[in-house]
Amino acid sequence: MNAPAGKPRLELSAVSKTFEGTRVLHDVSMRIAPGEVHALMGQNGSGKSTLIKILAGFYKADPGAGVVVDGRPRTLGDPEDIHQAGVRFVHQDLGLVPALSVVDNLALGHGYTTGFGARIAWRRQREAAAAALSAVGHELDVRRTVDELHPVERTAVAIARALQSARGEMSVLVLDEPTATMSKSDVRRLLSIINAVRRQGVGVLYVSHHLEEIFEIADRVSVLVDGHRVATERCSDLDLRSLVDLMTGGVVDAPERPKLEPKSAPGERLLSLEKLNGAEIAGLDLHVGSGEIVGVAGIAGSGREELCSLIFGTRPREGRVTVRGRELPGARPDKAFALGLALVPANRLRDGLVAGLNVRENMNLTTVRWLVRHGRIHPGEDRRQAAKIGTRVSLKAPSLEAPIETLSGGNQQKVVLGKCLQTDPGVLLLDEPTQGVDVVAKAEIHHLIDTAASQGAAVLVCSSDETELERLCDRVIVLRYGRVVTEFRGAGIQSRRLVRSSLGLDSEKDTEGAAGNDL
Amino acid sequence: MTSSSRTSKLPTGNATPTPSPPRTKSAGLLTSLRLDTYSGLYLAVILVLVFTVLLPDTFGTASNARVIASSASISGILTLGVAVSMAAGMFDISLAANMTFSIGLLGALLTKTDLPWPVAVLLTVAAGALIGMVNAAIIIRLGVQPIVATLGMSSVLAAGVFWVADGKSALLDKVPASFTDAGTATIATIPITVYYLAAVALVLWFVLEHTPFGRYLYAVGSNAQAAKLAGVKVVRVQAISLMIAGTLAAVAGVVLTMQLGSASFGAGAAYLLPAFAATFLGSTQVIPGRFNVRGTIVALYLLAIAVKGLELQLPDLPWIKDLVEGLVLIVAVGITARAIRQRGTR
Numbered sequence: 001m002n003a004p005a006g007k008p009r010l011e012l013s014a015v016s017k018t019f020e021g022t023r024v025l026h027d028v029s030m031r032i033a034p035g036e037v038h039a040l041m042g043q044n045g046s047g048k049s050t051l052i053k054i055l056a057g058f059y060k061a062d063p064g065a066g067v068v069v070d071g072r073p074r075t076l077g078d079p080e081d082i083h084q085a086g087v088r089f090v091h092q093d094l095g096l097v098p099a100l101s102v103v104d105n106l107a108l109g110h111g112y113t114t115g116f117g118a119r120i121a122w123r124r125q126r127e128a129a130a131a132a133l134s135a136v137g138h139e140l141d142v143r144r145t146v147d148e149l150h151p152v153e154r155t156a157v158a159i160a161r162a163l164q165s166a167r168g169e170m171s172v173l174v175l176d177e178p179t180a181t182m183s184k185s186d187v188r189r190l191l192s193i194i195n196a197v198r199r200q201g202v203g204v205l206y207v208s209h210h211l212e213e214i215f216e217i218a219d220r221v222s223v224l225v226d227g228h229r230v231a232t233e234r235c236s237d238l239d240l241r242s243l244v245d246l247m248t249g250g251v252v253d254a255p256e257r258p259k260l261e262p263k264s265a266p267g268e269r270l271l272s273l274e275k276l277n278g279a280e281i282a283g284l285d286l287h288v289g290s291g292e293i294v295g296v297a298g299i300a301g302s303g304r305e306e307l308c309s310l311i312f313g314t315r316p317r318e319g320r321v322t323v324r325g326r327e328l329p330g331a332r333p334d335k336a337f338a339l340g341l342a343l344v345p346a347n348r349l350r351d352g353l354v355a356g357l358n359v360r361e362n363m364n365l366t367t368v369r370w371l372v373r374h375g376r377i378h379p380g381e382d383r384r385q386a387a388k389i390g391t392r393v394s395l396k397a398p399s400l401e402a403p404i405e406t407l408s409g410g411n412q413q414k415v416v417l418g419k420c421l422q423t424d425p426g427v428l429l430l431d432e433p434t435q436g437v438d439v440v441a442k443a444e445i446h447h448l449i450d451t452a453a454s455q456g457a458a459v460l461v462c463s464s465d466e467t468e469l470e471r472l473c474d475r476v477i478v479l480r481y482g483r484v485v486t487e488f489r490g491a492g493i494q495s496r497r498l499v500r501s502s503l504g505l506d507s508e509k510d511t512e513g514a515a516g517n518d519l
Numbered sequence: 520m521t522s523s524s525r526t527s528k529l530p531t532g533n534a535t536p537t538p539s540p541p542r543t544k545s546a547g548l549l550t551s552l553r554l555d556t557y558s559g560l561y562l563a564v565i566l567v568l569v570f571t572v573l574l575p576d577t578f579g580t581a582s583n584a585r586v587i588a589s590s591a592s593i594s595g596i597l598t599l600g601v602a603v604s605m606a607a608g609m610f611d612i613s614l615a616a617n618m619t620f621s622i623g624l625l626g627a628l629l630t631k632t633d634l635p636w637p638v639a640v641l642l643t644v645a646a647g648a649l650i651g652m653v654n655a656a657i658i659i660r661l662g663v664q665p666i667v668a669t670l671g672m673s674s675v676l677a678a679g680v681f682w683v684a685d686g687k688s689a690l691l692d693k694v695p696a697s698f699t700d701a702g703t704a705t706i707a708t709i710p711i712t713v714y715y716l717a718a719v720a721l722v723l724w725f726v727l728e729h730t731p732f733g734r735y736l737y738a739v740g741s742n743a744q745a746a747k748l749a750g751v752k753v754v755r756v757q758a759i760s761l762m763i764a765g766t767l768a769a770v771a772g773v774v775l776t777m778q779l780g781s782a783s784f785g786a787g788a789a790y791l792l793p794a795f796a797a798t799f800l801g802s803t804q805v806i807p808g809r810f811n812v813r814g815t816i817v818a819l820y821l822l823a824i825a826v827k828g829l830e831l832q833l834p835d836l837p838w839i840k841d842l843v844e845g846l847v848l849i850v851a852v853g854i855t856a857r858a859i860r861q862r863g864t865r
Contacts, residue, residue: 312748314747314748333747333748333749333750334747334750334751334752336750337750343748345748350742350744350745351744351745351748352745352748353742353745354737354738354741354742354745354746354749355741355742356737356738356740356741356742356808356809357734357737357738357741361734361737361738364734365734365738365746365749365751366749366750366751368731368734368735369731371731372730372731375730376725376729376730377729377730377731377734419749423750
């Protein structure tokens with residue numbers, strides 16, 4: 001790999017960010033040289049996406065941060081100024097319009113070429129589109145609509161559009177998790193596209209979870225751990241193992257697992273999945289017993305993200321889901337509660353909370369039927385029940401009547417969890433239970449999960465936070481391409497192993513670890 | 520009412536490590552007047568006073584008050600139907616067409632058949648509910664957007680009423696006087712239609728604010744996905760809300776027919792815009808951000824008073840009603856949209 005040379009295209013200096021008193025980025029600085037592909041790595045919650053969002057101007061950094069593009073200082077937090085400087089972003093969702101053709105998608109960013117009478121000159125437009133795509137070294141029929149394209153072709157269109165919109169003045173291209181949903185052969189093609197971009201002198205900031213491709217494409221890599229940049233190394237000086245060590249370094253070696261007591265065996269089977277199939281999950285069998293906390297690890301696209309919704313029945317599925325021996329039909333979340341199944345969904349604002357209802361009404365939404373006395377909701381019972389569960393989950397809210405949006409992320413999550421706990425569920429499904437939650441609330445939520453399990457609930461935790469799984473679980477399964485690749489138990493659950501196994505590394509060693517040996 | 524004491528603190532108990540600091544909101548005069556939630560009520564009172572002073576002979580009379588109250592009752596019943604459907608997030612613009620259809624159907628039943636009028640009324644109301652059910656089936660089963668589905672339904676109903684009523688109004692001179700009495704009588708000097716509205720409002724207020732169904736309705740209207748994941752039968756709630764709305768549209772049509780003593784062809788259309796204006800204005804009152812019964816009633820009468828007063832004050836401007844109602848609709852929706860935006864950026 002060639003060493004970065006020349007005046008840097010992008011320099012970030014002393015970027016910090018504090019959310020509600022929690023500092024998520026600490027003085028992060030980095031520079032990207034012309035033609036360099038610079039990888040940004042880190043586990044979930046390490047601050048990668050916060051850093052990208054600050055650069056894009058979605059968030060304002062704490063005072064003291066600075067950005068310089070091509071030697072000229074720019075205003076951090078001003079999307080216009082950054083755009084002007086030629087910095088372009090291709091986010092994971094790509095921002096394309098699926099129903100429109102490639103030509104239209106490219107023209108949306110750039111404007112249409114019109115002929116006589118303001119009629120769109122389609123032939124010239126098509127030629128321009130094809131030229132834009134060939135600039136990223138890609139050829140495809142530009143008349144096809146985007147939803148007919150392969151994931152990699154869509155990414156090519158998004159990158160071509162970014163390049164075209166900068167009118168040849170692109171300084172930096174930021175790619176945020178571009179390969180999350182791609183197959184291996186697609187990744188190859190994407191890497192050749194990125195090479196075509198870098199040859200034009202553009203600096204590329206590449207964010208990804210997939211370690212292998214980093215070594216194929218990146219010149220240097222910066223690693224974030226808990227908001228600190230712990231290293232910036234040339235890829236040629238690293239190997240897979242040392243990179244994983246950097247990413248998990250310092251945090252993993254202090255597992256605090258206040259296990260209530262070493263259980264000999266989990267109790268009766270409360271949740272059983274048989275030959276479960278979904279969009280990503282393929283033929284999953286899993287049983288969770290009473291009092292057991294089972295974790296599910298896996299990178300984006302491994303099936304981890306859809307598992308909870310598949311079980312709960314909000315996504316189409318095949319296979320059997322049984323709770324206490326009774327089958328749960330698909331697409332009937334209302335039946336799920338009757339069987340004693342409760343879900344804390346990953347996206348609390350979209351799926352967990354109702355913004356139009358206040359704290360009390362959200363807390364009691366599922367159980368409000370039980371509060372009816374003489375044909376009406378008993379106002380006293382309504383308040384008492386909400387207050388009781390609020391105390392149980394240590395909710396901090398201005399009032400039970402406060403709008404739900406006035407609560408912090410952690411307290412909103414406690415409302416979602418409290419709503420589920422009220423149903424006294426036999427099986428608790430938790431999807432990213434502490435995502436976007438501050439450290440204190442996280443610890444409290446973990447404690448609540450422990451307590452629920454110790455009272456006999458079967459708990460399934462899907463999480464992209466491996467340290468969380470280490471902290472909570474009696475057993476962790478690791479998903480990759482929709483299948484279970486490894487299973488860890490007890491002391492064998494270590495976040496470093498979970499990360500390695502999720503990425504498909506060292507599977508033999510991991511299996512040893514699963515048997516309880518230490519590395 | 521009982522459930523909405525906004526100042527109540529969360530009883531944090533001793534398990535909470537850091538109890539929230541008590542909110543130091545000074546209970547000044549403005550706060551105790553509850554201007555934020557009852558501004559419409561105050562405005563209505565002010566308007567009544569102003570117009571009474573300006574127009575003591577036309578506006579400030581008992582008979583004028585009766586006219587306002589009685590005509591607002593009919594649009595009020597329809598408006599509550601709109602509010603119920605909007606609370607569930609269902610934009611039902613076929614309600615006015617439903618009302619028109621009900622009037623035509625009732626006229627046909629009373630003139631072309633020998634059914635006793637209470638039976639004809641019941642059939643008409645049932646037809647209104649059925650139309651709501653059909654709307655629900657189209658929206659939920661076929662996945663058509665509510666506004667599109669009900670726009671189409673409006674046109675279908677317009678065709679239907681032409682067929683049923685032969686495209687003309689029906690004089691109900693052979694119907695027993697008890698029928699028109701049921702729309703024109705007064706009880707304790709108050710028009711009977713006001714009692715109808717009060718009864719409908721009372722029932723809906725109870726259902727919306729004091730039963731699980733009301734809670735589900737608001738949850739579905741605000742975030743159907745989260746409501747579904749909380750175990751709410753979203754589809755059923757949406758269907759019932761559309762049925763209630765359809766029923767109320769038919770009731771409004773029946774009461775109007777009773778009051779006029781004739782089945783006036785196409786009479787429902789004029790009620791569409793004021794109903795939506797009052798519904799949206801109502802969502803800024805009493806329980807801001809929610810389509811609620813008390814707020815809707817406040818908005819309904821505020822609008823009726825303002826329009827009537829302006830019409831009497833400015834008799835040369837026949838378009839003043841349309842102007843005011845249109846502006847109110849736009850401003851009320853603007854206020855709601857802004858409140859939602861501010862909530863989102865917090």
